Amino acid sequence: MAKATIIVPIYNVEKYLRACFDSLLKQDPEDAVILAVNDGSPDNSRAIIEEYRTQYPERIRFIDKENGGYGSVLELAIHQLDTPYFLVCDPDDTIAEDAVKTLLALAEKHGADIAVGAKNFVYNGTDCKDYDAAYNTAFVSLMPDTVYRRGTEAFNDLLFLDPSPHAKLYRKETAQDIVFLKKVGYTDNMLFYLSLLKADKVVYTDQALADYLVDRPGNTMTDVSVKAMRGQISVFSAIVEQASRIPDVPDIFWYRMFESFKYMLWQTRRVKGSEEERSLILDELYGFVRILVPYRSEILPWYSKYSTARFLEKKRDRDLLDERRSERAFAVLKKKMMQGE
16 A cells, blocks of 8 residues: 555646646655545546546546635545555646655654655746745755754754645644635645644755746735735634644744734735725734734744844834734734835
């Protein structure tokens, strides 16, 4: 029996699906089985899945379901796993021929709950590839083939990993209790952060094991619609809520959630919506920052270490996390943002 399941969440991606399947079928069959989940796709994706499943019945399992969004696919697939490990490959992406074997070898060698690889950025209509280490190299430097143990200072560096699903192998127990949000984007963030908080050991390789198509039309990362922004806020609120029930969460996690708030705040400047819609997004963002206020003492030391903000912005951020000053500080911030400042 295969050791890992490759989950492929499929919605409206017929143009890319064959290349994805072809790359997955190059994996050693003793290493991986493919679980294709058609999330009510309105295009020709279902027919392509059936074609491949007919040709490779021992390699490809197929679930056909009503549309519920990326999170619904992950939750359903994870609950049906019969392999000890899994990874997720988005259907517009591909993985290297030895990707699963490399990640499995690392996980088994070190007894790791998560094995993470680097990736390449690829672009529509070109052969260009840009290497990406899969973490923020401006702040930390991860060591290949090194075990990062929960509770150590080095483990904190993992919070600077890119949360995207690319080239990440998970032990299924780390993700089985996650309650994924439905019909919103960014739920891959739930998979990464909540699994990481439950992991005892993580290992990293600097080998690029996945190709990530970054500029596909409709890509969640390029969507700054009102609906997408509200979904993003909901996802990060759910991450914080579920993380609060996990014991011994590293303090740096709460800081990273505050930085996620700041990123979403920046994104609101790009939203093309009515004044009422922009006001609603900002109010929901304040709801998110409010659930971080109790973690102020955990956040601020890491904020002092890593923030590159200027003095006034730092003062504002500290006030946002202060129980007494938070509401007033956000009211001033909201007024400025509504005025386009």
